[in-house]
Amino acid sequence: xxxxxxxxxxxxxxxxxxxxxxxxxxxxxxxxxxxxxxxxxxxxxxxxxxxxxxxxxxxxxxxxxxxxxxxxxxxxxxxxxxxxxxxxxxxxxxxxxxxxxxxxxxxxxxxxxxxxxxxxxxxxxxxxxxxxxxxxxxxxxxxxxxxxxxxxxxxxxxxxxxxxxxxxxxxxxxxxxxxxxxxxxxxxxxxxxxxxxxxxxxxxxxxxxxxxxxxxxxxxxxxxxxxxxxxxxxxxxxxxxxxxxxxxxxxxxxxxxxxxxxxxxxxxxxxxxxxxxxxxxxxxxxxxxxxxxxxxxxxxxxxxxxxxxxxxxxxxxxxxxxxxxxxx
Numbered sequence: 001x002x003x004x005x006x007x008x009x010x011x012x013x014x015x016x017x018x019x020x021x022x023x024x025x026x027x028x029x030x031x032x033x034x035x036x037x038x039x040x041x042x043x044x045x046x047x048x049x050x051x052x053x054x055x056x057x058x059x060x061x062x063x064x065x066x067x068x069x070x071x072x073x074x075x076x077x078x079x080x081x082x083x084x085x086x087x088x089x090x091x092x093x094x095x096x097x098x099x100x101x102x103x104x105x106x107x108x109x110x111x112x113x114x115x116x117x118x119x120x121x122x123x124x125x126x127x128x129x130x131x132x133x134x135x136x137x138x139x140x141x142x143x144x145x146x147x148x149x150x151x152x153x154x155x156x157x158x159x160x161x162x163x164x165x166x167x168x169x170x171x172x173x174x175x176x177x178x179x180x181x182x183x184x185x186x187x188x189x190x191x192x193x194x195x196x197x198x199x200x201x202x203x204x205x206x207x208x209x210x211x212x213x214x215x216x217x218x219x220x221x222x223x224x225x226x227x228x229x230x231x232x233x234x235x236x237x238x239x240x241x242x243x244x245x246x247x248x249x250x251x252x253x254x255x256x257x258x259x260x261x262x263x264x265x266x267x268x269x270x271x272x273x274x275x276x277x278x279x280x281x282x283x284x285x286x287x288x289x290x291x292x293x294x295x296x297x298x299x300x301x302x303x304x305x306x307x308x309x310x311x312x313x314x315x316x317x318x319x320x321x322x323x324x325x326x327x328x
Contacts, residue, residue, distance in 0.1 A: 030320075031320075034306055068293070089115030090166075094142050116134075179290075188219075190216050190220075194221070195246060198226050199264065211227050249263060249267055298324060301324070
């Protein structure tokens with residue numbers, strides 16, 4: 001097992017990240033993008049933040065994601081920090097490939113770059129039943145999910161197999177890195193996923209055993225505690241943690257056919273941002289790399305939400321209401 005890097009090993013990369021944070025998308029820059037006369041002007045504003053505005057929106061985001069991952073892999077003393085943020089792209093691609101195969105369609109358009117495994121190679125090797133170059137956990141999860149789908153099972157069960165494997169891989173990597181900050185992020189991410197699941201299941205009127213089946217292990221709040229609480233009692237279960245506000249809001253929305261979940265989803269994401277933003281108070285260390293990677297992920301999400309809102313003809317205030325708290 002490799003020696004754990006110390007905070008001082010991160011002096012150089014932390015200093016560089018502090019400088020790069022000045023180019024992150026601020027609320028003021030978001031407002032200018034929202035109010036831009038047309039998409040061409042909005043894309044020019046993206047260029048101010050270092051994006052390739054000539055590549056089109058999706059091309060610019062894909063290129064930026066690849067660049068930030070490569071930059072942090074090369075600059076961080078332990079490049080495995082980046083993998084924690086790449087894992088979810090691999091599992092998205094796994095879901096996409098399995099569903100496309102079951103339907104006899106081509107998944108290429110829906111595959112995402114940014115994971116540990118090249119999506120085109122993943123699809124090709126899976127088709128040839130020669131999956132290689134991937135981790136054992138990932139391979140087993142794909143094979144188990146394929147069996148479930150092949151038996152005519154619920155696609156949701158297949159997704160759950162992959163989701164559990166995804167968070168297991170994230171948690172295992174955080175443990176191997178011996179990073180309490182990263183472990184805390186993974187546990188909070190599980191809590192967010194479970195809180196969202198509990199609210200949605202309650203709105204479907206399908207609590208009890210169904211909820212127990214879809215909850216993920218590894219969070220700060222036990223699955224048993226969440227499953228035992230009725231939808232309107234979720235606020236009590238999460239009362240003492242960072243998701244208290246989100247859970248209170250979710251509890252009010254946990255009635256079948258309740259109001260839209262937009263504000264609840266935003267509060268869940270804001271809790272994660274608040275946790276990761278604590279990295280900005282740490283002068284140097286692995287936290288700066290983790291925080292910056294999360295900040296860029298949030299930035300990509302915000303940019304996509306702004307352009308989607310503009311395309312839908314939404315007014316500025318409506319678009320703003322859908323945006324999350326910013327890292328900077």
